[in-house]
Amino acid sequence: MGRHSRKGPEATRRDTGTAEGTGAERGTGRRGRDSATPPAREGHSPFRDAPQARGGHPEQRESGGGWGTVPQPPYDNRRDPAGPGGQDVFRARQAAVARQQAAQREAERRTTGPATGTAALIPGPRREFLEAFDAAPSRPAPPAPPEDTARTSEEPDGTDGAPDDEGDGDGRGPKEGKGRTFTGIAAAAVTTVLAVVVAGQVARDSGGPADSPASSGVDRQDSGDASRSVDRQTPQAQRQEAAPLSYAQKMATAFPLAADLKASGAFEAVPGLAKAPGKGQKYRYRIDVEKGLGLDPGLFAEAVQKTLNDDRSWAHDGAMTFERISSGDPDFVITLASPGTTGVWCAKSGLDTTEDNVSCDSAATDRVMINAYRWAQGASTFGADKLLSYRQMLINHEVGHRLGHNHVNCRTPGAPAPVMQQQTKTLDIDGIKCLPNPWVHPGS
Incomplete structure (x- = not known):
């Protein structure tokens, strides 16, 4: 009208x-x-x-x-x-x-x-x-x-x-x-x-969908914070995740390595010097690691130095002390090698390590051979939860041969097995079953 x-x-x-x-x-x-x-x-x-x-x-x-x-x-x-x-x-x-x-x-x-x-x-x-x-x-x-x-x-x-x-x-x-x-x-x-301006203002006031991606609505901000709090770890968790593993954690971790691996056969000395901490008879040694293993040479060198100079080991009561060098003339060379290369060097001293994939002290040479497969994977006699102890036993046992000690079997059922017993193979000899033990003097 x-x-x-x-x-x-x-x-x-x-x-x-x-x-x-x-x-x-x-x-x-x-x-x-x-x-x-x-x-x-x-x-x-x-x-x-x-x-x-x-x-x-x-x-x-x-x-x-x-x-x-x-x-x-x-x-x-x-x-x-x-x-x-x-x-x-x-x-x-x-x-x-x-x-x-x-x-x-x-x-x-x-x-x-x-x-x-x-x-x-x-x-x-x-x-x-x-x-x-x-x-x-x-x-x-x-x-x-x-x-x-x-x-x-x-x-x-x-x-x-x-x-x-x-x-x-x-x-x-x-x-x-x-x-x-x-x-x-x-x-x-x-x-x-x-109408559009009013609708947009109302939507923004109510936190509705009118808030475009370019704007920062309260609801979207809250939901974004919630999603970030779910997906993102706390600063403390991030610090823990970013922190490197400790020595004990690394020593308790298994590493992948094939049981029949034969690597390059070439060795490389781990650089650096680790002085002997004691005043007893000093043994100077060098550590060689076969190239192409994919294992951590530094961790292996640290484990050897700490294990040999532990009071429960051969350094008990200050009788001995061990020093790692990377040049000059060592008393012996502790060598980390693949199973195939270990077998070659052990055969030079008339020892067969291929049957049980074990380590040896090649007495005819200056090398104490540590089988990299055993170092990486351990043995069933210790189990996966005692990998740290097994690695300590492996070092003490083979260096013990270099120091002149032969194999010794357990005589008391349920007692800790002697460190010079072939614990990689068995803990039960002649019906006498003993407990796994990495130390020369376990009660110290």
């Missing part, structure tokens, strides 16, 4: 200020005219002795345009004045008023377009567009249908409900339709932008 509800005859009379029987045309949107008022061409005549102002808005004082007109000269409602030249003056005034009215209609026609039907339309913002800004809609308001812009003489479009004060009764052309269409599109676009 446009900006106002459809008005009946009662509304028309009330708005125009005319009463029945005064000559007002009902339903035409035109203001009643005094019978004594001469017509000014076509259209409406101005009020007597009052400047012509469109829409009855004294506060709208713009000159010209769609909201008002320039002040008009007073209209003389008298008939031809008496006296000489009176009729010429009357006609001149009437012609001046007609020209001003024509100029004003032409200016408004160019600004707002011609009228539709018999009633002129006062241009102005449509109420549905104004209401769109009073309350933010949840969705963009669709533009008004084209037929809503067409109005009849029974649907006046004044800003205050009053009929137009002027109009030529011509039908409005396509310019008004385009203007209203553009106005509707612009208002709908502004409404859409406002």
Whole structure:
């Protein structure tokens, strides 16, 4: 219905200020005219002795345009004045008023377009567009249908409900339709932008999905922190994981190595010097490791030095002390070699280590051979949980041969086996079963 509800005859009379029987045309949107008022061409005549102002808005004082007109000269409602030249003056005034009215209609026609039907339309913002800004809609308001812009003489479009004060009764052309269409599109676009902004603000306030990846919503931040707390370890756990394994941990860890491996056969001395800690008889030794084993030479060298100089070992009561060197003339060479290379060097002293894949002291040479397979994997007699003890036994047993000790078997059931017993092979000899033992003096 446009900006106002459809008005009946009662509304028309009330708005125009005319009463029945005064000559007002009902339903035409035109203001009643005094019978004594001469017509000014076509259209409406101005009020007597009052400047012509469109829409009855004294506060709208713009000159010209769609909201008002320039002040008009007073209209003389008298008939031809008496006296000489009176009729010429009357006609001149009437012609001046007609020209001003024509100029004003032409200016408004160019600004707002011609009228539709018999009633002129006062241009102005449509109420549905104004209401769109009073309350933010949840969705963009669709533009008004084209037929809503067409109005009849029974649907006046004044800003205050009053009929137009002027109009030529011509039908409005396509310019008004385009203007209203553009106005509707612009208002709908502004409404859409406002709706999007309001929806985005509400979504951000509620932590909803409107928060884009570029923004940092509270919910997403919380969930991100939660996921990081689950996936990421605590600083203490990271420090523990990043910390290197201790000597005992490394000595208790098995390493992969094939039982039939035969490596390059070339040896490389472990660099560095580890001085003898005691004051007993000093033995100087060097450590060689076969190339291509993939084992840690430093760990092996550290294990030999700590084991031999332990008070439970051959250094008991300060009787001996051992010093590792990497150059010069050693008393013997402790060699870590693959099973195949160990067999070669043990065979030089008439010893067969291939049958049980064991180690030996190749007495005909300067090498004490430690089988790398046994060093890496241990033996079933000690088990996987006593790998540290087995490695200590392996060093003490083979160096004991170099120091002149032969094999010794267990004599007391349930007692620790002698370090010179072949514990890699068995702990049960002649029905006497003993416990695994890595030390020369286990009770010390």
